[in-house]
Amino acid sequence: MGLPDLFARWFESRGWAPRPHQLALIDLARKGKGALLIAPTGGGKTLAGFLPSLIELTERRQAGEDLAYKKGQGELHTLYISPLKALATDIRRNLEQPMAEMQLPVRAESRTGDTPQSRRLRQRERPPDLLMTTPESLALLLSYLDAAKFFASLKCVIIDELHAFATSKRGHHLALCLSRLATLAPQARFVGLSATVADPPALAEFLNLRDEPVEIVVGEPGAPPVVSIIDAQERIPWGGHMGRHAVPEIYNIIRQHRTSIIFVNTRAQAELAFDALWRINDENLSIGLHHGSLAVEQRRKVEAAMAAGKLRAVVATSSLDLGIDWGDVDLVIQMGAPKGVSRLMQRIGRANHRLDEPSRAMIAPANRFEVLESLAALEAVEARELDGDPPRPPCLDVLAQHIVGTACAQPIDREAFFAEVRRAQPYRDLPRKDFDDTFDFVATGGYALAAYDRWHRLKQLPDGRWMLASPLVAKQFRMNVGTIVELPLMKVRLRRGPVLGEVEEGFVQGLVPGDTFVFAGRLLRFEGVKELAAICSPATGGDPKVPAYGGGRLPLSTFLANRVRGILQDPLKHPKLPAEVQEWLRIQVFRSMLPPADKLLVEGFPRGGKQFLVAYCFEGRNAHQTLGMLLTRRMERMGxxxxxxxxxDYVLGLWGLRPASPKQIEELFDEDMLGDDLEAWMDESSMLRRSFRNVAVIAGLIERRFPGEEKSRRQVTFSSDLIYDTLRQHEPGHILLRATRQDAAWQLADLKRLGDLLRRAKGRIVYRRLDRISPLAVPVLLEIGRESVQGGTAEDELLDIAAQELIDEATRL
Structure with missing residues (x-):
């Protein structure tokens, strides 16, 4: 049927024509069908999602068919869910213009953690037509007693940047909430929006809540992005992750463009890059800083300045990855290798929000291996190939939280609720025993904890349904809702000024008064701790430290790692590399060999009285760290x-006092290490305790915040360790211990990648015994001293090796 006249005239007034995917979503909405829309940035995805709702609401009201509207009452029609609070607010602001220009009788509002309480209460009493929110706010809305009434009128649910949710705990929580919505709002259709999708049918299943096929709508591809690698004048470092050698070139590039976003992979790198740019900012260009640890006021100020076109550049982490539309951005710079093609494409999409003009981006690799990774990413972008994470097993701690949230709103029929849970895509194959054990844990705490009333959160009614044991449970739930477990953080406050943001508590504990550090783009002097805040004053000199943030570096994707292997093995691609990287590879071939694509290269060599082993695994830092832990146990047993x-991300280096024989190398990498060795190591290490702490917080066993108080991080740790030891002793099969082991395997150890590596390597290890270090081994040895050793014979022994000595030794022919 196309666009109604009012909307068609508006498109014409803007000089636009509706795109086929926008018309397709209007047509599907009229048939009551959900959809997954995959369209590039600048293709009008968000407008496509909202157009059907705007049209339906306008037509109903023009025809006088909307009784609630005529009476001045509100009914929620469309719910928009965003992964970022800033994006929810940005979308509402962007919708206001077309609604005002067409004078539509439609009301749109946002609701996030930053929304004032008075407005939140008013929204529940008189809902807007369109509500923009986040998964956490949705979970809160579903927990209120009036949830069934509030959502009864819901006709459409739009999930933006759907790919960003698919494999995270946050995504599992959202999937359960969507299934609840499907029960409360049987007329609602579900629409997903995304620009970067590796597996469209799998992502479409996330929206399949009616047991009906979800239509996949693919928009026009648009102009291919123009991406290049920055050619820095300084020599490319052998190791390191900050990319500071390229700062002069980056500054000159900023000068030549209207507005640039410089994406980095860590918050510490953001602080360093921002500081380095300001040190050479002779023209006093307006440059901002944006990352998740900055105070909300700081972030909003930068976002407003970018939206108004007042900044020439902003240095940002993934806090600006998703969807925010700043039309003046004409260049994206990725500082450091991107670690994943989908992530790079997402970031590239922030430049030039116009479908018919190419987005422009540049990559500044931080070291020589990152040059290879950047070329691999470049080739994948040109081939329009994306990577994605594999499916994650159903998160039982998230399910526990959702059970409590559902019971806050109404009593639960256990059988009907089980069916509802299994409608959520991540929980389709959830075993009944896992569901029952999780439900029993929520109800009583489980066998080991049943004697304690505080963990009895549900009670059974005479009719068999389950309700909250106490109103206090609802208060605790609402204060602790969500799956993002914050790291121990401490506010940074100026002695005579505002809070600048937060840093990790451990970083502050390592400071003494007088120390200087870089934060929020400023050089600060630490004065001391007062009222749980680090008190600071502006500094003018000194040797500053940089705060460390958990979450660390992003892991290298398997897809990109495979492409790096391919580049190493294809001499025809080497001319695309800088001359010094080509020379690096040439000397490697002369001294040893390049890592084969289908085998595992392991080098052994003596140095400084120690015996080194270097394995070129290319499986990412998480998998390599776990492998290193397991291999040191085996090396110990072998003497x-x-x-x-x-x-x-690319290489694992080990060192000891005795060399390994070729036969011992084969035994070291045998895949049976994922059995008893892994079990023993996980039990001994602090990994499971850390994982249990997070699982216990998400599942509601331990509250981060309690009505009237907030627990200190030390209290949470003490409580979780005590419960962990109790459960291991008295109920080793407790559902939370099972969830903990699953969590550790998925998030911290990356066991699937490790298992795949060991299976690939079986019978295919190439062991090269060298007389000295090879060029490709230099970067990993430069990292020595940054990682702790578990289970070694001399844990406190660290090697302090001068970088230039290593390089000279490796390149001497």
């Missing part, structure tokens, strides 16, 4: 007297 290991 090789391990001293330590260090892991990068």
């Amino acid at each position: 090789l007297r391990p001293l330590g290991f260090v892991a990068t």
